[in-house]
Structures are given as C-alpha cells and as structure tokens.
Amino acid sequence: MARTLIKNGTIVTAVDQYRGDILIDGETIQQIGTSLDAPADQVIDAAGRYVIPGGIDVHTHMDMPFGGTTSSDDFETGTVAAAFGGTTTIVDFAIQDFGKSLRQGWETWMAKAEGKAVVDYGFHMIMREFTPELGREMKDMVDEGVTSFKLFMAYPGVFMMDDAGIFQAMQRSGEIGATICMHAENGGVIDVLVKQALARGQTEPKYHAITRPALAEAEATHRAIKMAEIADVPVYIVHLSAAEALQMVTEARDRGVPAFAETCPQYLFLDYTNYEEPGFAGSKYVMSPPLRAREKQSEMWRGLRGNDLQLVSTDHCPFCMKEKELGKDDFSRIPNGAPGVETRLMLLHDGGVRTGQISLNRWVEICSTAPAKIFGLFPRKGTIAPGSDADLVIWDPDKKVTLSHKTLHMRADYNPYEGRQVTGAAETVLSRGRVVVDRGTFTGQKGHGKYLRRAPRA
Numbered sequence: 001m002a003r004t005l006i007k008n009g010t011i012v013t014a015v016d017q018y019r020g021d022i023l024i025d026g027e028t029i030q031q032i033g034t035s036l037d038a039p040a041d042q043v044i045d046a047a048g049r050y051v052i053p054g055g056i057d058v059h060t061h062m063d064m065p066f067g068g069t070t071s072s073d074d075f076e077t078g079t080v081a082a083a084f085g086g087t088t089t090i091v092d093f094a095i096q097d098f099g100k101s102l103r104q105g106w107e108t109w110m111a112k113a114e115g116k117a118v119v120d121y122g123f124h125m126i127m128r129e130f131t132p133e134l135g136r137e138m139k140d141m142v143d144e145g146v147t148s149f150k151l152f153m154a155y156p157g158v159f160m161m162d163d164a165g166i167f168q169a170m171q172r173s174g175e176i177g178a179t180i181c182m183h184a185e186n187g188g189v190i191d192v193l194v195k196q197a198l199a200r201g202q203t204e205p206k207y208h209a210i211t212r213p214a215l216a217e218a219e220a221t222h223r224a225i226k227m228a229e230i231a232d233v234p235v236y237i238v239h240l241s242a243a244e245a246l247q248m249v250t251e252a253r254d255r256g257v258p259a260f261a262e263t264c265p266q267y268l269f270l271d272y273t274n275y276e277e278p279g280f281a282g283s284k285y286v287m288s289p290p291l292r293a294r295e296k297q298s299e300m301w302r303g304l305r306g307n308d309l310q311l312v313s314t315d316h317c318p319f320c321m322k323e324k325e326l327g328k329d330d331f332s333r334i335p336n337g338a339p340g341v342e343t344r345l346m347l348l349h350d351g352g353v354r355t356g357q358i359s360l361n362r363w364v365e366i367c368s369t370a371p372a373k374i375f376g377l378f379p380r381k382g383t384i385a386p387g388s389d390a391d392l393v394i395w396d397p398d399k400k401v402t403l404s405h406k407t408l409h410m411r412a413d414y415n416p417y418e419g420r421q422v423t424g425a426a427e428t429v430l431s432r433g434r435v436v437v438d439r440g441t442f443t444g445q446k447g448h449g450k451y452l453r454r455a456p457r458a
C-alpha cells in the first residue's frame, strides 16, 4: 500500500485552518500532525498552498438522455473534468422510466459509470411516477445506497409528477430515511406561458427565462415545503435560483421546518442579461430554472452565508452548440443545461472567498462538507481526518486561470464563463490516495472511481 506524505500545507476544513502535514496510507488518511517525518513512497510539498477535502458535487447529469439528445459528458470525460477542478466525488441521477422499475434505472446508470469514472460516484434516483410497487422498491434502493429521490414539479410529460404522487413518495421517504430532492417550478403554469409565447412568435432563447418566472419557482418551492410538512419529512430543493424561492425556504427554516436547498454557480455569477447576447448565444444559458436578475444575487449570497442555502452544486448538464441548435426556431426545444462540474471551486473561491462574500471555511463547507453530511457520505468524505478517504486537493490560492472551453476539460464547445479570469485553482488532486491530477496533467485511471453506497438519514 503506497504511503504519501503531504507536507507544509495549510489544512483547511469547514472549521479549521492550520499548518500541518498529512500522512496517507493506501486509500485513507492515517495521521495529521506538525513536522511528520514518517517514511513514505512519495512526498508532496504543499508550502504556500491550501490542502482541502475534495469537492463533492451532488448534482451532475453525465450521459443523460434529455431534450431530444444526450448530455455530452459521459462518466469518464465528466469525472476527468471534475478532478481537474478539484471535485473528487459526484452524485449523479439515475432515471426510472415510465412503467419500469427503480432497479432497472439504477442498473442502467451503474453500467454507464462502472469502469469509466475516474473519481468516486453515487446516485440519486429520478422517479417519474409513484405506484405502490415503486414505493416498496424505494426501500430496496436505499439498501443499495441510493438514499435520495429526485421528483419534478416541472417538465410535463417528461418528468413531472402530480401532487398526489409527490406526496406519497414523500411519505414513503419519511418511512425509510430517504431524502426527497425537488425540482421546484410550476410546470403547468410554465407550459401555458411557453405556448402563449410561441403563439406570439416569441421564439428566441430569452423567452425561456421570461416563461419561467421567479414566482413559478417560489410557488412550487412553497408547495413542496408544505407537502413535506404535512408528510412530516425533510425536503431538499435542488438548483434554487430565485430569491423569491429562497424566501420560502428561509421562512420554513425560521419555523424549524427541515427544509434544505442548494444553489449553483450560474445563479451567483450569471444573470438574465446573458439571454440577450447577440444571435443564438443566449441558448448557452438555457437551463431550468433560468438565470435571474443580477439585483437579486445579493440575497442568494446572504442565504449562503446564513445557511438557508446549505451548499453549492453545479447541475452539470453540458450540450454542444449543435445540440442547442435543436431549438433554433423554438426556445422550448433547446436542450436545458450547461457545463459546470470543473469550474465550481474556482468560481466560488474567486468570486466568493476573494470578494469576501464567504469565508474560506464556508467555501469548504458548501463545496464538500455539507454535501457529504446531507447526502450520507460523511465522515468518509467531506473532511480531513484520520480514517477519512484521502480525497484531497492541493489548492494554489494565487494561480490565475482564464476560463475557456479550449483549456477546460468538459465536453462542450463553449463555456458560460468564457474569458473570465479567476484566481485560485486546484494544483494536485488525490482520489483515495492516488494522485489523479498532478499540476495540470491527468495521472488518474479510467475505472478508478468506485460506487458509493450512501447512508440513509440518521
């Protein structure tokens, strides 16, 4: 078993910041101390660098059939990109098909990832419908380590479930210690607005945002929380984008209701005006929920600081421009999603920590520790402690990077942040003790990533 010693770094966790050395034995951290001098097969000098727990992105869509095409990263390319960005764990979404079992969906996604992923991965399960049989199967999935289920209040005919189905899935998740992850947008209202816009000949990308108003997100968020309160279970709102929806989460949490939410970098660093870029460029930002008004972003940052938003994931769902062009004459046909798994830590370090919006510890917390805790991976993942997996990132806080699809590793022919300069980047990345990125070079191995059986709620 290889032993690695990381020396002289500044170890940063969700709560600590101190100079120290880390001894890794095989796949896990063995010892942390000052001036450690144990024999090791390799020594990494981390002087002038932070050593942080590997990022955990609990919202990715690799190799996902969606919007008339398939997301362009598979589990190999997507996890290579994740590793370059300092993310060493992803939780992706397996999909149950209409009339099919949860197990079939899970096995399909296990086959997509197995032998390909270069860092560890787990799965949530998207349920398109609720039946008593699927309710029984939810427990089997929890036993397999799929301890969260994503339901949709939007995308009628594709993913949307009615309130009765949602409520029963919530009740069942309460019985088995699972978490309901909710895509909270009012799909019925949006569908009408989309049809009305198209009938008026409003086909450009910006109408994607105009027909998905913040109040449609707020209404669905409120309804999801109320249904969860009736079912007496926690609920987790995914990719929250609107300050109006955040108010619903904040109001519930202030009453002691177990409501949780994530946001994504795009809702902190991009805004509605991106849809007004010339020609068809606005399609690059077509995702659901859509980008919102810049004036509202300060409320999102306040939510992150105050823990009404517990974490930041990416909703990584990349498409190339030729796929986006499926919606050239009709915004509702533009595949929804954008690349992001590689840029999350950089954007939040540069635009969050360096600007004083969040502390260094909070950065680690929202990118790694909170996702691990909420989704049943802690303390194996999400911190730096003896016995934890040696998923570690040696972070150069001064490195300047110009974000571009030409140099990033995600499989997309554009980047939403093209040309943006950030300071701070992953230098060396370890996944279970193995160096997978070494100062700009990929040194990992296809298939090194292991499936993670996540724990149910305690």
Ligand code: URP
Residues within 6 Å of the ligand: 061, 183, 239, 286, 287, 288, 289, 315, 317, 336, 337, 338
């Ligand atoms: O636009 C998005 N968010 N694409 C991925 C699917 C989803 O709803 O998360």
Ligand code: ZN
Residues within 6 Å of the ligand: 183, 238, 239, 288
């Ligand atoms: Zn969603």
Ligand code: ZN
Residues within 6 Å of the ligand: 059, 060, 061, 239, 315, 317
């Ligand atoms: Zn998503």
